[in-house]
Amino acid sequence: MTKDAVQGAAEEADQAQSKKGLKKQQKEAEKAAKKAEKQAKLAADSQSTDEDDFAKDRYGVPQMVQSQQKLDRVLVRVQKLTPEKADQLIWVRARIHTSRAKGKQCFLVLRQQQFNVQALVAVGERASKQMVKFAANINKESIVDVEAMVRRVEQKIESCSQQDVELHIERIFVISQAEPRLPLQLEDCVRPEGEGDEDGRATVNQDTRLDNRVIDLRTTTSHAIFRLQSGVCQLFRDTLTNKGFVEIQTPKIISAASEGGANVFTVSYFKTSAYLAQSPQLYKQMCICADFDKVFCVGPVFRAEDSNTHRHLTEFVGLDIELAFNYHYHEVIESITDTMVQIFKGLRDKFQTEIQTVGKQYSSEPFKFLEPTLRLEYTEGVAMLREAGVDMGDEEDLSTPNEKLLGRLVKEKYDTDFYVLDKYPLAVRPFYTMPDPNDKKYSNSYDMFMRGEEILSGAQRIHDAQLLTERAIHHNIDLEKIKSYIDSFRYGAPPHGGGGIGLERVCMLYLGLHNVRQVSMFPRDPKRLTP
Amino acid sequence: MMAFRELSSLEKSLGLKKPNKYSTQGDKKVPVLHSNNGPALVGLVTIATHLVQEAKRPKLLGGSAEHKALVQQWLEYRLTKVDGCLKDDIKTILKDLNSYLEDKVYLAGNQFTLADTLMYYGIHHIIVDLAIQEKEKHMNVTRWFDQVQHYTGVRHHLPPVVVLRNRVYTSGHH
Numbered sequence: 001m002t003k004d005a006v007q008g009a010a011e012e013a014d015q016a017q018s019k020k021g022l023k024k025q026q027k028e029a030e031k032a033a034k035k036a037e038k039q040a041k042l043a044a045d046s047q048s049t050d051e052d053d054f055a056k057d058r059y060g061v062p063q064m065v066q067s068q069q070k071l072d073r074v075l076v077r078v079q080k081l082t083p084e085k086a087d088q089l090i091w092v093r094a095r096i097h098t099s100r101a102k103g104k105q106c107f108l109v110l111r112q113q114q115f116n117v118q119a120l121v122a123v124g125e126r127a128s129k130q131m132v133k134f135a136a137n138i139n140k141e142s143i144v145d146v147e148a149m150v151r152r153v154e155q156k157i158e159s160c161s162q163q164d165v166e167l168h169i170e171r172i173f174v175i176s177q178a179e180p181r182l183p184l185q186l187e188d189c190v191r192p193e194g195e196g197d198e199d200g201r202a203t204v205n206q207d208t209r210l211d212n213r214v215i216d217l218r219t220t221t222s223h224a225i226f227r228l229q230s231g232v233c234q235l236f237r238d239t240l241t242n243k244g245f246v247e248i249q250t251p252k253i254i255s256a257a258s259e260g261g262a263n264v265f266t267v268s269y270f271k272t273s274a275y276l277a278q279s280p281q282l283y284k285q286m287c288i289c290a291d292f293d294k295v296f297c298v299g300p301v302f303r304a305e306d307s308n309t310h311r312h313l314t315e316f317v318g319l320d321i322e323l324a325f326n327y328h329y330h331e332v333i334e335s336i337t338d339t340m341v342q343i344f345k346g347l348r349d350k351f352q353t354e355i356q357t358v359g360k361q362y363s364s365e366p367f368k369f370l371e372p373t374l375r376l377e378y379t380e381g382v383a384m385l386r387e388a389g390v391d392m393g394d395e396e397d398l399s400t401p402n403e404k405l406l407g408r409l410v411k412e413k414y415d416t417d418f419y420v421l422d423k424y425p426l427a428v429r430p431f432y433t434m435p436d437p438n439d440k441k442y443s444n445s446y447d448m449f450m451r452g453e454e455i456l457s458g459a460q461r462i463h464d465a466q467l468l469t470e471r472a473i474h475h476n477i478d479l480e481k482i483k484s485y486i487d488s489f490r491y492g493a494p495p496h497g498g499g500g501i502g503l504e505r506v507c508m509l510y511l512g513l514h515n516v517r518q519v520s521m522f523p524r525d526p527k528r529l530t531p
Numbered sequence: 532m533m534a535f536r537e538l539s540s541l542e543k544s545l546g547l548k549k550p551n552k553y554s555t556q557g558d559k560k561v562p563v564l565h566s567n568n569g570p571a572l573v574g575l576v577t578i579a580t581h582l583v584q585e586a587k588r589p590k591l592l593g594g595s596a597e598h599k600a601l602v603q604q605w606l607e608y609r610l611t612k613v614d615g616c617l618k619d620d621i622k623t624i625l626k627d628l629n630s631y632l633e634d635k636v637y638l639a640g641n642q643f644t645l646a647d648t649l650m651y652y653g654i655h656h657i658i659v660d661l662a663i664q665e666k667e668k669h670m671n672v673t674r675w676f677d678q679v680q681h682y683t684g685v686r687h688h689l690p691p692v693v694v695l696r697n698r699v700y701t702s703g704h705h
Contacts, residue, residue, distance in 0.1 A: 388663055389693030405663055408699035 055128035078112035101136035119167035141178035147171035224357035235346040250283035256481040276302035284322035294323040315524040322498030329460035332497035337373035364512025374419040395425040407452015431475040434460040450509035458499020465489040540687035545586035601639040605646035632671040
């Protein structure tokens with residue numbers, strides 16, 4: 001082979017390579033041109049659409065509401081959107097629950113508290129293509145103001161609370177934009193237990209829900225729970241007020257623990273320390289000594305027990321009752337059980353929707369009670385447990401499993417979820433509990449149970465300063481610290497008794513829920529201090 | 532130890548007057564019976580079967596061939612599955628037994644056999660520890676167990692287990 005030949009071959013190779021390169025370049029140029037064309041077209045499109053969007057005043061994100069103007073506009077509640085409103089043009093403020101765009105139309109579900117309605121934006125006389133696109137792009141959970149025509153629908157909309165109408169949107173404005181990504185989905189929070197498992201759908205665990213409580217509280221279940229809870233408080237107040245009780249307010253910062261010093265929070269109080277009240281016990285008793293006769297108190301109580309169970313909180317709402325009686329503390333029991341029965345009846349009659357809403361997610365049997373309320377003595381309870389094979393001592397306190405089992409046995413025998421267990425052993429009760437006159441081992445004290453779990457603890461209190469001092473000494477309590485309490489009984493004190501109920505527990509057990517955190521809006525437990 | 536007490540209870544329940552003497556063999560303490568006429572018998576089921584023969588109550592080993600096989604199967608189950616079972620196995624045993632006993636009075640059908648006695652002795656320590664809720668969950672096992680513990684002469688060295696006649700955990704709430 002000559003030198004030339006070699007060179008020629010090399011050139012050929014070069015040429016071949018450059019040919020390939022050329023083709024490649026050409027292709028790329030074409031691509032770029034196409035892209036540019038497309039972009040130009042898009043820009044032109046958007047420009048032209050900007051120009052011919054006839055509906056551009058009908059949607060958008062208006063100025064932040066800073067109370068610039070006071071419109072006469074009437075905002076209709078979603079709940080009120082019924083066929084009677086058909087063919088009316090109305091304004092609604094609601095959240096975007098879900099949205100689904102499909103070609104020239106966009107379906108929205110608008111939610112207001114536990115109610116929701118289907119709404120529709122469709123390209124037509126009132127809405128442009130751009131408006132539909134805007135509506136479809138509003139983030140979930142944003143708050144919008146919507147002007148719409150109410151239209152009757154042929155087929156019921158099963159997924160909404162307002163099943164007979166839908167809204168044909170004519171204007172839509174975003175009042176508050178939500179972030180595009182939510183920490184959790186509302187649908188995942190209301191999915192019935194166990195249902196998501198089969199189709200692999202997510203359920204949100206409780207901690208995540210509590211971490212994002214504000215969103216979790218928006219669910220229909222949460223709304224129903226807290227409406228019912230509000231109902232319990234109201235029924236409690238109404239019933240007692242009708243019975244002639246006076247509502248009192250007691251201090252929560254106190255100088256001495258009322259029920260033994262172990263489980264109280266200590267707070268620094270200037271140069272000394274104080275405690276957070278475990279119950280308004282001492283104060284409601286002092287009110288009795290001050291002739292208030294029948295008092296109740298609704299307020300926070302604190303327990304520094306380091307127990308992480310389904311039914312313990314470190315701060316909860318106590319519903320406390322204290323009343324003077326004539327001759328027998330059963331007058332007190334009757335008064336309290338009647339109050340409870342009035343609450344149960346009120347819930348059953350006025351909160352059926354809420355009960356059913358909660359039942360959809362957490363199914364349970366309806367709450368049963370007897371009238372008058374069943375009262376068992378402690379010894380009878382122990383006998384029932386022994387008969388069922390439980391080995392326990394006469395003066396032993398009920399353990400949680402035994403408490404629950406006894407609840408079961410009582411339900412089976414008497415068909416009630418609510419009963420009173422009377423005459424507890426004296427040894428397991430606080431120092432101010434009145435001993436039983438017939439048997440020193442027992443006391444005039446009682447617990448009340450719902451679905452086998454304790455909701456109320458109460459007793460006849462010692463109203464005699466002498467006996468009270470004896471019992472305090474027996475319990476090794478520093479007399480100096482409870483001097484003012486004991487002194488209140490030195491100037492004439494009527495016989496009295498009472499009890500304290502945990503609001504959250506009542507709601508939890510009435511609804512048959514499994515965790516007290518579900519019925520506490522912002523629960524506090526040893527591991528949770530936020531939100 | 533346990534096997535001795537079990538065999539001595541069995542002797543009594545069979546109505547055998549003269550108690551036998553047993554020894555053990557190996558790490559697992561397999562019971563051995565030295566009889567006067569013949570070689571030593573080894574193993575719980577073998578000895579138990581022998582005692583039944585001695586008491587002239589062959590029906591306890593099953594009537595028909597099929598019945599006999601069933602009895603043998605459950606005796607074997609007792610030795611292989613129940614004895615020395617771990618905590619995790621208990622759930623499986625209870626679940627299996629419960630579904631098996633759904634339509635039966637006794638282990639091998641409608642007649643009381645040696646399988647019932649030995650299974651009762653073998654499973655007693657499990658049942659005695661069950662919570663009421665567990666007992667109710669495995670109600671067929673509990674019903675069978677209650678039936679056997681009340682069967683004339685069976686119980687002997689074991690404490691009675693309380694069995695509720697009514698269901699108390701009827702709803703889903705716990």
